[in-house]
Amino acid sequence: xxxxxxxxxxxxxxxxxxxxxxxxxxxxxxxxxxxxxxxxxxxxxxxxxxxxxxxxxxxxxxxxxxxxxxxxxxxxxxxxxxxxxxxxxxxxxxxxxxxxxxxxxxxxxxxxxxxxxxxxxxxxxxxxxxxxxxxxxxxxxxxxxxxxxxxxxxxxxxxxxxxxxxxxxxxxxxxxxxxxxxxxxxxxxxxxxxxxxxxxxxxxxxxxxxxxxxxxxxxxxxxxxxxxxxxxxx
Numbered sequence: 339x340x341x342x343x344x345x346x347x348x349x350x351x352x353x354x355x356x357x358x359x360x361x362x363x364x365x366x367x368x369x370x371x372x373x374x375x376x377x378x379x380x381x382x383x384x385x386x387x388x389x390x391x392x393x394x395x396x397x398x399x400x401x402x403x404x405x406x407x408x409x410x411x412x413x414x415x416x417x418x419x420x421x422x423x424x425x426x427x428x429x430x431x432x433x434x435x436x437x438x439x440x441x442x443x444x445x446x447x448x449x450x451x452x453x454x455x456x457x458x459x460x461x462x463x464x465x466x467x468x469x470x471x472x473x474x475x476x477x478x479x480x481x482x483x484x485x486x487x488x489x490x491x492x493x494x495x496x497x498x499x500x501x502x503x504x505x506x507x508x509x510x511x512x513x514x515x516x517x518x519x520x521x522x523x524x525x526x527x528x529x530x531x532x533x534x535x536x537x538x539x540x541x542x543x544x545x546x547x548x549x550x551x552x553x554x555x556x557x558x559x560x561x562x563x564x565x566x567x568x569x570x571x572x
Contacts, residue, residue: 350405352466358397361389364468368459375521379549384413385459387421394432398441406436421475428452453486488570500552500559504542507566
């Protein structure tokens, strides 16, 4: 049921990209849909690669009008040249967030989240159209990705709920230890299998599966995440 919902929405995204981006290279699903951890409350994460920026303004309007449901759409359009050699400042052509009804172009600051999008798409992305991901997305630097994951954990403590913070900490630890990029649910499973049972992790896993917000991180969760940040630095 969940899979069918994103496949229909993904097909609609491809149709809009083919119609409006004359330089389209490929459309790739990443995030939880590709990593196997999608729930009914998950976003649909999409990376679009094109030769030029022609058509991106019209694409942004079309996606917000027609393709931002049944689940929130989080989509980035990047140039082929940026994707094949991922590097700071992580430039993009268009970013669409249907939950906030927002479509914006790069002001020159780039999007640091693209390092993770590139890494996940290259490793596990689903090509809805275009070449296989590894043919058009270059490798990202491991040290830079670890730094980004640490920044994301700090952001999660300040801006997101306990579920998000704890599960991202688990999967960041899994990447640091194994080089594998996991979904939030698989990150929790990895933690239990390799670090031992944890009520904190199990509660976050159950909340993620059910789509339940746990509210701001409590003291135990904050300590857990800060310990993982220290591990990443080491």
